[in-house]
Amino acid sequence: MSESRKPARLRLQLFPRAETAVRKGHPWVFGDSIKSQNRDGEAGEMAVMYDRQDRFMALGFYDPDSPIRVRIVHCGKPATIDRGWWLERALLAKERRAEVSGENTDGFRCINGESDGFPGLVADRYANTLVVKLYTPAWLRHWEEMESVLRDVFEPEFLVLRMSRNLSESSELSEGFRGSRGTKTVVFQENGIRFESAVVHGQKTGFFLDQRENRARVESLARGREVLNVFSFSGGFSLYAARGGAKTVTDLDISTHALESAERNFKLNASDPQITKVSHECVQADAFKWMDETDRKFDLIVVDPPSLAKRAREKDGALAAYRHLNRRAIAMLRPGGILVAASCSAHVPAAEFLSMIRELAEHSGRNWREHWTSGHAPDHPAVFPEAEYLKAVCLEFD
Missing domain, CATH: 3.40.50.150 (Vaccinia Virus protein VP39)
Structure with a gap:
């Protein structure tokens, strides 16, 4: 019996206009922007994009069922996307919030999706609770690693996972508290004013x-x-x-x-x-x-x-x-x-x-x-x- 082989790396080539947009920093590649690919891809698989001269251009999460076919994770020189990669980016996101968080403000956004290098993922802090919301199935296959990264960097006492409706209806992951269970309503401060956030069932992640x-x-x-x-x-x-x-x-x-x-x-x-x-x-x-x-x-x-x-x-x-x-x-x-x-x-x-x-x-x-x-x-x-x-x-x- 022959050994099962790992499938070839998902490889994409884009049309010129999309190639230019990616090089300029746009984080999305739409389905009709893909000129060719070597095989079908699965949700959350890391796709490699090459330019017209067959040179490495970018890496991104592939989603066969979304109009946004690829969400760019990295553009430029070849890179290894592993736990260390995500850890570094989460630390950078934390540093950017240094002036926002403080003694009188413990409610703020920690990660803002593509704009912080985490496409389709947001994380909001409410006092001792971190609420993470996923908007793309790409994260489902990477969730355990990402949860570990977020816990290490932001050190919440409690962590809540939430998903957009299309994900929650099809995912094997369950929404709600991961590990230790906190309260469904968390009181936090914003510039010294106290608010409640419905972290499990409230709109968005519980507050605006x-x-x-x-x-x-x-x-x-x-x-x-x-x-x-x-x-x-x-x-x-x-x-x-x-x-x-x-x-x-x-x-x-x-x-x-x-x-x-x-x-x-x-x-x-x-x-x-x-x-x-x-x-x-x-x-x-x-x-x-x-x-x-x-x-x-x-x-x-x-x-x-x-x-x-x-x-x-x-x-x-x-x-x-x-x-x-x-x-x-x-x-x-x-x-x-x-x-x-x-x-x-x-x-x-x-x-x-x-x-x-x-x-x-x-x-x-x-x-x-x-x-x-x-x-x-x-x-x-x-x-x-x-x-x-x-x-x-x-x-x-x-």
């Missing part, structure tokens, strides 16, 4: 850490103002506004679960006299309908809806929704009022979103000035266009 800097900016604007937080979720902007000296804060969300979480977060900060003296109101309603029908006025309005364009074809509808919400918000501002408008829709480019908000301001008939714009937080780097999703702008109206 990417708006930390914008929440701090709202805190600096809130003194003496009546504040409306539209699509408030768990009250992040509201708590910062309260600590910043707001007169009142109103959370507006359609979700009972979200508003109850906001109430609990305010109770978590009961030891802060500045927060406890602020009147906090929760309004459960559809934001579009409520804003259209109310005659209430505010001094500071934050409009931060969930992603309104999950696909490219939904961009026009998202822009129309952003226009509707922010036009109404401007009309609800008292003289001297401030609008903070944000978008987390990757398919709505920052330039188009900001242009639309400025156009609304111009057409409002009021004098206005722009205080700032912002993009990604330091722990949420975006090193290629498709990774850029977060943008916000702050305008003041006479």
Whole structure:
């Protein structure tokens, strides 16, 4: 009987345009960008890409069932992708967060997917718990090694594995705590404010850490103002506004679960006299309908809806929704009022979103000035266009 042979290394050649994109640092290769390959590949297999002169170009995770056929791990000279490789990259990611983490902040993103060299994987820290979410089946065959690396570098007491829906339905790996079991809800700090994170079943990894800097900016604007937080979720902007000296804060969300979480977060900060003296109101309603029908006025309005364009074809509808919400918000501002408008829709480019908000301001008939714009937080780097999703702008109206 002949010995079974290990299959030949999966070898790909790309069309010229894709080859150029990879050399420039783009981390994705789409299926229709592959000119030829020597055999069929399996999910998570490391594919080797060569250029037109048959020279080594890049290595990446192969996924036969995804439009993103390869997620680049390394480009340049030949390299060995092993535990030491991943350990070095995880340590670099940790070093990049040195200025974010600290005594008053123990909730932040540790690894941001492709932008930190870990394609299709994010890791968020909440106090003593690390939550890792996988977005590609490529990691399933490498998970044991990666879990070991993450534990060594970030040293969490507890580790939670989560997966995108398409993975959790087909994977043999189970979601939830790996090894020691912690609590399903973890309390962490962000700039000294306490929040809860539903690390096992909450949205994303349990909390939206990417708006930390914008929440701090709202805190600096809130003194003496009546504040409306539209699509408030768990009250992040509201708590910062309260600590910043707001007169009142109103959370507006359609979700009972979200508003109850906001109430609990305010109770978590009961030891802060500045927060406890602020009147906090929760309004459960559809934001579009409520804003259209109310005659209430505010001094500071934050409009931060969930992603309104999950696909490219939904961009026009998202822009129309952003226009509707922010036009109404401007009309609800008292003289001297401030609008903070944000978008987390990757398919709505920052330039188009900001242009639309400025156009609304111009057409409002009021004098206005722009205080700032912002993009990604330091722990949420975006090193290629498709990774850029977060943008916000702050305008003041006479």
